[in-house]
Amino acid sequence: MLRRSALAAFVITVVLAGQSFAQSSKARNIIIFMGDGTGVSSLNAASIYGYNKPQSLYIQSFPGVALADTSTATQWVTDGGAGATAIATGVKTNNGVLSESSSAIKDQQDGEILKTLFEYAREHGLSTGAISNDDRQGVTNALTAAFFAHNNNRGKSGEIFEEMITPRNGGAGLDVAYSGGRKDVLRQVSAMGKDGAADLKSHGYVFVDSLDALKSIDANQTKVVMLNDDTDMPIKPAVDDAIARLSKNPKGFVLVVFSDCHTGKATTSLRRIVEMDNVVREVADAHKQDTMILWTADHSYDLRIKGEALTETLKKNEGKKITAAVSLEDEHTSEEVPVMAIGPGSDRVHGFISNTDVFHILMAAPGWQETTKHAAGGAQ
Ligand SMILES: [Zn+2]
Numbered sequence: 001m002l003r004r005s006a007l008a009a010f011v012i013t014v015v016l017a018g019q020s021f022a023q024s025s026k027a028r029n030i031i032i033f034m035g036d037g038t039g040v041s042s043l044n045a046a047s048i049y050g051y052n053k054p055q056s057l058y059i060q061s062f063p064g065v066a067l068a069d070t071s072t073a074t075q076w077v078t079d080g081g082a083g084a085t086a087i088a089t090g091v092k093t094n095n096g097v098l099s100e101s102s103s104a105i106k107d108q109q110d111g112e113i114l115k116t117l118f119e120y121a122r123e124h125g126l127s128t129g130a131i132s133n134d135d136r137q138g139v140t141n142a143l144t145a146a147f148f149a150h151n152n153n154r155g156k157s158g159e160i161f162e163e164m165i166t167p168r169n170g171g172a173g174l175d176v177a178y179s180g181g182r183k184d185v186l187r188q189v190s191a192m193g194k195d196g197a198a199d200l201k202s203h204g205y206v207f208v209d210s211l212d213a214l215k216s217i218d219a220n221q222t223k224v225v226m227l228n229d230d231t232d233m234p235i236k237p238a239v240d241d242a243i244a245r246l247s248k249n250p251k252g253f254v255l256v257v258f259s260d261c262h263t264g265k266a267t268t269s270l271r272r273i274v275e276m277d278n279v280v281r282e283v284a285d286a287h288k289q290d291t292m293i294l295w296t297a298d299h300s301y302d303l304r305i306k307g308e309a310l311t312e313t314l315k316k317n318e319g320k321k322i323t324a325a326v327s328l329e330d331e332h333t334s335e336e337v338p339v340m341a342i343g344p345g346s347d348r349v350h351g352f353i354s355n356t357d358v359f360h361i362l363m364a365a366p367g368w369q370e371t372t373k374h375a376a377g378g379a380q
Helices: 002-023 040-051 080-089 117-123 157-165 182-191 196-202 235-246 266-287 308-315 319-325 355-364
Strands: 029-035 064-069 127-132 176-179 206-208 224-227 253-259 291-296 300-305 326-333 337-342 350-354
Touching: 029 080, 029 266, 040 266, 040 300, 040 337, 064 355, 080 117, 080 355, 117 127, 117 253, 117 355, 127 235, 157 182, 157 196, 176 235, 182 196, 182 224, 196 206, 224 235, 235 253, 235 266, 253 266, 266 291, 291 355, 337 355, 350 355
Parallel strands: 029 253, 029 291, 064 350, 127 176, 127 253, 176 224, 206 224
Antiparallel strands: 064 337, 291 337, 300 326
8 A cells, every 4th residue: 555655646746747847838938918908898898799709719718817906006996007017017106107116106206117027038138029009109108118118107108219219227129119109109209309210220220100111121120110100000910020020039029019909989999809819819829839928908997798788689699789788988997807828837827916916927937037126015
């Protein structure tokens, strides 16, 4: 009996060791998909909108699933600035602020500079990129900007754009950045007495104004910025081009992709979730072996499917009419948002967590050590 149980223990040990080996493989790349406002209710509605049934989005099949609290350092309901800062730095701050501590006051006073995931990535020799379909602030929108800029006002697109080229915390700028918002962003840069196009050129970037123009840029050119005036920029061609260029770095890359899925128009918001979900499917098929792919949101908002109308719609098998049954009050809300992940490190995504834990999960995926202290923070 003793011998048999010893053998059993040995077998169990070997099996467990094998499992932990499989789970401890490190991510080479990280791709973060930020769906603005994509809380549980948005994902549910998007699945019904896109597929006429719940839980049919690709991300809803991910092995790593958690629910993240989104409160800020001082408020229960977050904006994109504090929400993205928590994910990009592991620290809760105040609404309106980008990657500065909670001593920052919006547009009045700086806080401590918080080290971002992109800054860690550069230290480790990785490339970085950002994509956004925001049609006003573009890549300087808070959801992407928190990864590379430190500003006490998320609205300062001009300053944020300059930080993208010459980071306030030192080091190199972003490698690739593709977004809408061309006119507004460049106007804000020139309001500072600067020339965005000239600044890009002097730092070695190729700067173009359309997704089509990316195709004509040499594949070995790895510093590229594209700003266009598209009010509904498709994510897929931007993601494909960015991954191709960022992949030239043998050490890997970190890419953040933002889609505005909280537009005030239910059909646009839900369609964009379905579209980005399809992009995630293709990216995961090609890269999940060595890439942690994570989708989360800065906050949820008050979009709900309610009432008998839904039953009527489903009976008629007219799923696209689902938006007739959607209640949209459009305010940000405080409840947890889903975090879904696949690829190396996704086994750490589970349970009820804080939005700041998303940062720690991302840092752990490639095995990076955090070199600055992170206050627990939060209005708990
Ligand atoms: Zn938002």
